[in-house]
Amino acid sequence: MLRIILTGLVIFISFLLQTSVFSWLPTDVCPNLFIILTASCGFMAEERTGLLVGFTCGLLYDVFFGDIIGFHALLYMYIGFINGKFARVFYPEDIKLPLALITVSDLTYSLICYITQFLVRGRLDFTFYFLKVIFPEVICTLVATLVFYPIILRWNEWLRDRERRSEQKFV
């Protein structure tokens, strides 16, 4: 229960950060905090958490900014689910795997966004969109991961410890 409430709160905070604080960044593009959160929740907990967090993040984005509701929810959900598959090979001490997973996730997300929303409308200049939007976004997200990943990791471990302790109390 505590986990659900806290996760909701974290999604809420990251949405606030993403939409109001990041838009004041001096760079043209902003990092994708939702991808970081969804992917991290995926490989830190398991598929279930990943897909639910992704679904919530995506839905929140859709309601505010999406043209059709459900598109980003679907996309983020699958990203969370697939990242959840890596929970078995995830070790908290190793930052290489999370970095790689988040980068690949963001890259996939951006590519799908480009294909479904731009390519089908005849915007064919892929190199431009890649260099102007996708690549900077991935780099930005990568940098943001270095900042936010330790926070999410610590939060997750704290939550797990707490759950374990309360379980022991009952047994």
Next chain:
Amino acid sequence: MSPIVKRKGRKFSVPDKYVLFALTICCSAMMLLTFGTSIFDKPFNNIVGYVMVPFERGIGEAGAWIAGRSEELVQIRSLLEENEALKEQVALLTEENTLLQQDKYELNKLRQLFELDEQYESYNKVGARIILRDSGNWYSSFIIDKGSDDGLREDMNVIAEGGLVGRLSNVGPNWSKVTAIISDNANVSGMTLATEDNLIVSGNLQSMSEGVILFSQLVDSKEAVQVGDKIVTSNISDKFLPGILIGYIMTIEPDNNNLTKSGTLIPAVDFEHLSEVLVITDQKQTVEEE
């Protein structure tokens, strides 16, 4: 403890695959439904409006304040130099201003004579503050802090700094989403002010990185349209009120078909540094089709 009691404590859980499957169907259904209709808009907008907007408002203001402060620090040095230059300019302009005021007085009298009323001023407007921007990097849209409770409706026009910003594409109780005209999925029917030739202004991510937007389908058989001409919203647009300034023509080229022309224009509004906008509460008169 006996195994039976333990089993009681364990929760029944659905496999993840089924959850994923169920939510996928749920998402697809929502996508299909919202593609054509807007049933979900109202409940979602209401919930989100009451939960998120108060927080957004606070953070937006704080963020703007911090960004403003940091910018101030950077600019102080250049401001000092600018101040000197501006003081000289003020002296010049004051002189010019007195002359112009005399002209204006005359103009007003003449206007009254012709009973001409500036159309812009006659529209009813409501001021609103931008509280958040699209977090994705693909489109240009933002949320303002007024909604249907303040009398706003979908498709109302949004202006700032005397130029067209966009229109309301989604309205919640205390927030509305503005789709900017520079957004890649936005098209505006416009016309040249001088010759009243119609054209289509389309937002484009690719050209916006160079600070311009595209226009096309300009029929200009008399070759009268020139670089620097004003482009305003057209009379025949069904969403935009006529005569709102969109921007100025920067380049103009004939199309391959030799009938129409296209080119680029510089928008009148500085979209990067918007913080307040005006929403025109008058809406374009529409004709019911029977």
